[in-house]
Amino acid sequence: MTFDTLTFVLFLISVLAVVGITTSWRVKKRELLVASYLFYAAWNPVFVSLLIISTVVDWFAARGMARATVESARKRWLVASLTVNLGMLGYFKYADFLIDNLNRLGLWMGLGSRFEVPALDLILPIGISFYTFQTLSYTIDVYRRRVVPGRDFLDYALFVSFFPQLVAGPIVRYEQFIGQLKSPRRASSADFEIGAALIVFGLVLKSVLADSLFAPVVDAGFAAHAETGLIQAWTAVLGFSGQIYCDFAGYSLCAIGAARLFGFRLPKNFHAPYAAIGFSEFWQRWHISLSSWIRDYLYIPLGGNRSSTARTFRNLVLTMGLGGLWHGAAWTFVLWGLLHGIYLVVEHGLRRLLGTVDWLASRPMLLVYALLTFTAVSLAWVLFRAEQLAQAMDLYQAMFGLTGRGQLPSVAEAMVLIAIAFMLLWHGLLRQRELENIYAACAWPLRAIMLGLGLALVLMSPGEDRAFIYFQF
Amino acid sequence: MPSSTFSSSRLLAVTVVAVAIAASLMLVWEQHWHQADYPPMIYDDRNLWSVARDRAVRQDQDRLLAISGASRIQAAWSPRDFRQLQPGWESVSVAINGHYPMAVIHDLAADQRFAGLLLVTVDARGLARENWSASEPWVRHYHRDFGPQRRIERWLATRVQTRLVSAGADFNLIRRIEGWIRGSPPHRHSVHTLRDRTMEADFQRAHLPSLRNWFVELLAEAYREQPAPPPDQWLADLDALFAAVERIRDRGGQVVFLRMPTSDGHWELDQANYPREDYWDRFAARVPALAIHFQDEPALAELETPDTSHIDFRDRPRFTAAVVDILRREGLLPEPGD
Numbered sequence: 137m138t139f140d141t142l143t144f145v146l147f148l149i150s151v152l153a154v155v156g157i158t159t160s161w162r163v164k165k166r167e168l169l170v171a172s173y174l175f176y177a178a179w180n181p182v183f184v185s186l187l188i189i190s191t192v193v194d195w196f197a198a199r200g201m202a203r204a205t206v207e208s209a210r211k212r213w214l215v216a217s218l219t220v221n222l223g224m225l226g227y228f229k230y231a232d233f234l235i236d237n238l239n240r241l242g243l244w245m246g247l248g249s250r251f252e253v254p255a256l257d258l259i260l261p262i263g264i265s266f267y268t269f270q271t272l273s274y275t276i277d278v279y280r281r282r283v284v285p286g287r288d289f290l291d292y293a294l295f296v297s298f299f300p301q302l303v304a305g306p307i308v309r310y311e312q313f314i315g316q317l318k319s320p321r322r323a324s325s326a327d328f329e330i331g332a333a334l335i336v337f338g339l340v341l342k343s344v345l346a347d348s349l350f351a352p353v354v355d356a357g358f359a360a361h362a363e364t365g366l367i368q369a370w371t372a373v374l375g376f377s378g379q380i381y382c383d384f385a386g387y388s389l390c391a392i393g394a395a396r397l398f399g400f401r402l403p404k405n406f407h408a409p410y411a412a413i414g415f416s417e418f419w420q421r422w423h424i425s426l427s428s429w430i431r432d433y434l435y436i437p438l439g440g441n442r443s444s445t446a447r448t449f450r451n452l453v454l455t456m457g458l459g460g461l462w463h464g465a466a467w468t469f470v471l472w473g474l475l476h477g478i479y480l481v482v483e484h485g486l487r488r489l490l491g492t493v494d495w496l497a498s499r500p501m502l503l504v505y506a507l508l509t510f511t512a513v514s515l516a517w518v519l520f521r522a523e524q525l526a527q528a529m530d531l532y533q534a535m536f537g538l539t540g541r542g543q544l545p546s547v548a549e550a551m552v553l554i555a556i557a558f559m560l561l562w563h564g565l566l567r568q569r570e571l572e573n574i575y576a577a578c579a580w581p582l583r584a585i586m587l588g589l590g591l592a593l594v595l596m597s598p599g600e601d602r603a604f605i606y607f608q609f
Numbered sequence: 610m611p612s613s614t615f616s617s618s619r620l621l622a623v624t625v626v627a628v629a630i631a632a633s634l635m636l637v638w639e640q641h642w643h644q645a646d647y648p649p650m651i652y653d654d655r656n657l658w659s660v661a662r663d664r665a666v667r668q669d670q671d672r673l674l675a676i677s678g679a680s681r682i683q684a685a686w687s688p689r690d691f692r693q694l695q696p697g698w699e700s701v702s703v704a705i706n707g708h709y710p711m712a713v714i715h716d717l718a719a720d721q722r723f724a725g726l727l728l729v730t731v732d733a734r735g736l737a738r739e740n741w742s743a744s745e746p747w748v749r750h751y752h753r754d755f756g757p758q759r760r761i762e763r764w765l766a767t768r769v770q771t772r773l774v775s776a777g778a779d780f781n782l783i784r785r786i787e788g789w790i791r792g793s794p795p796h797r798h799s800v801h802t803l804r805d806r807t808m809e810a811d812f813q814r815a816h817l818p819s820l821r822n823w824f825v826e827l828l829a830e831a832y833r834e835q836p837a838p839p840p841d842q843w844l845a846d847l848d849a850l851f852a853a854v855e856r857i858r859d860r861g862g863q864v865v866f867l868r869m870p871t872s873d874g875h876w877e878l879d880q881a882n883y884p885r886e887d888y889w890d891r892f893a894a895r896v897p898a899l900a901i902h903f904q905d906e907p908a909l910a911e912l913e914t915p916d917t918s919h920i921d922f923r924d925r926p927r928f929t930a931a932v933v934d935i936l937r938r939e940g941l942l943p944e945p946g947d
Contacts, residue, residue, distance in 0.1 A: 137758045142765040178758035259753045326615035329623055348783035547790045551783070576614055584623040588630025595635050596775065596782040 137178040137299075139335070139390040140342050147175065152397060161320035165294055168398065175299035176263070183261040186224055191296045193220045194271040198278040198285040210279060217275040225268045231256050233465035263303030265462060269429055271296050274310040276433055283310050291317045300394035304387050306405040306425035313400075321399030326576070333575055333583070334393030336590040341386030343597040345555065350379035353552045358521060361530040365542020368549070369534035375552040376521045377514045378559055381410065384423070389571075407570075410513070411563035413505045414487075415479040418513060430459050449484070453477030463520070468528060472519040479512055510560065635775070642774040647795060651770050651802045652777055656763035658705060658747050659755035661806050662713075665701045666722035670862070674700040674942075675717065677710040678730030681869040681918055683808040684800065686932075687925040694933045695942060702806040705744050709735035711850065712745040714864075716752075718853035724862040726941055728932070730869050733883035736892065738846050739835050767804060800919075809922035812915040820916045825874035832882045840887040844895065854898050863941050864898040867932070870909055875917035899939055906935060
């Protein structure tokens, strides 16, 4: 189920009503668990089985680790958890990618099409990348003795499947959530109003900006990659920077807001990423729950920055490349990740230089760095959005002026460019502030006006059925 | 944050004022378009198609007529008239506006549940290999993405779209701001989609000369970009289609191919690129199913196509009755009372 639908509105109201009239905390949690499974089944009931398998396997793996008296037994349980979870993820998400690459290799080696393996053409279960990482963080943390396994299976099942964050995050850690299940939670007036406001703001980002403003220009620009010019290529790419932020940050706000309506707090996932000064900071502000997951469960285990500079650089590039692959089974995603890895390596190198020259660390230069970071991030988005490498190369050529200036921006393109300028300004203002705090600081009539206008904007933005971009990951 | 900022009374006040503002703005927006004489209308999409595709296998297969093709049959066929002419029978439109039906035929052939009567409206160009995958995205959507939520959402969307002008994508605020700057108001459609996915084309509301020119120019460009393959190759490519027809027939279903009426410049271009005797007639001789050409049926040939390829909604009953008569004559539909 997606947040930008009438179905979700009815679903949310129904669940709020049922949970609201229930007095027992234990029963409330069971109701939320059932609602979460209904939420997932609403897309394709068959794939609920995968969610159950992942939940059950990791529950028993964690208990097995806790019971084990020798290290080798603990490791076996961890390997079992990793095998089942990454096996399912690998099969559904990467099998066809692997087959395609094997076939290409076969052709390249001159084996001919007789050895071609047919693609499986599997349906990618929605949210599998998210809940797999969420449950894996639990078993890995139990293995590392960072958390103690839970005693209530249904509480654990709710941690895995809690519907606001189930299909596209934020990826929640066990210790962030399980404490909230221990004692009864009741949404206060503040929770309720802020939760509703976050949902409305999230929907404005998704329906008004991502889908209505940015997506048509981006789609047209990327579709015309072969004959596009400098202006159109930059507009399409900057538009995609706006679209992907509004799409995913919008989803995250809705998720956090929906959880808040039930009194739960989910970690924030975005914080003005386009105001980041440098790439390390960008990843502390963009998809925060994933980048911290990758840092804790991939980068640090690989050695992080604890050994030589060369090894640190290798770890950065490798981690980001794998992070790219997590986003999608295509070389364009891997290259996108690797490019971000290279950005981080370059930043590490430059940081030493900045420390030696005073004016390079001056305040006005920070604005220059922020703009450079945004530009470089936007250049990388080309790989993320392109369906094929050739499409990305066409756009890069156009962006570097190799195919001519192009036409003056159309009205729709001009609107996109203006919106991007406002978005950068908005991110600059939000750099040190939290959206929630800004909202809470407003007088109630102003809050009502903002909510009313936001709601009206969402209702005035009907359009095509566009899934959230991150649903495909 | 200070506790005085939020309280249950403040929450109520914020909610009431916010809802009042949103409702007032929506009301003004809706009224504006109503007064500008824009009617509410249903917007077809892959979910609505999937609902119809699902019905095609859930109805009583002994009394089901599935209609496939593109906009021509959507504009010409009237399910309501069909129900009156053939009591107890239902027709389901799995036609897709602007998209040839080959992928839909293969999909229904692969679905063991489908054993009804399938009317395929297509021309020789639509059978050419280049157009086979035109309707594939709809088929994939049905099999991969269409679940309970999308079904409910489409049900709700249909109800909202039939009541509110502003529920249509044409009235999206961003599109309208763009339109206002460019000086282009929302398009006034002369074609309306109905709940059953057929369409009513009211050519009295359309500017026919420009519409006719537009269609003919579009077709001429399509033929320039995609010239017809040699007839032998074109026919040889259709073996898989013949096998699909056989599969439907093997489980008790029937398939009928119908070449829909076109006229004037449209027909001339069709004839120039895919001469009937080299393509359609050879196809009709080989396909293991009835193949009807509109020129061979006076009741179809005499129907007007004001824009060169679509029938006005006032002629829907005539068209439907003509097709029903042909199908009865060929023994594919029973006479009423049989």
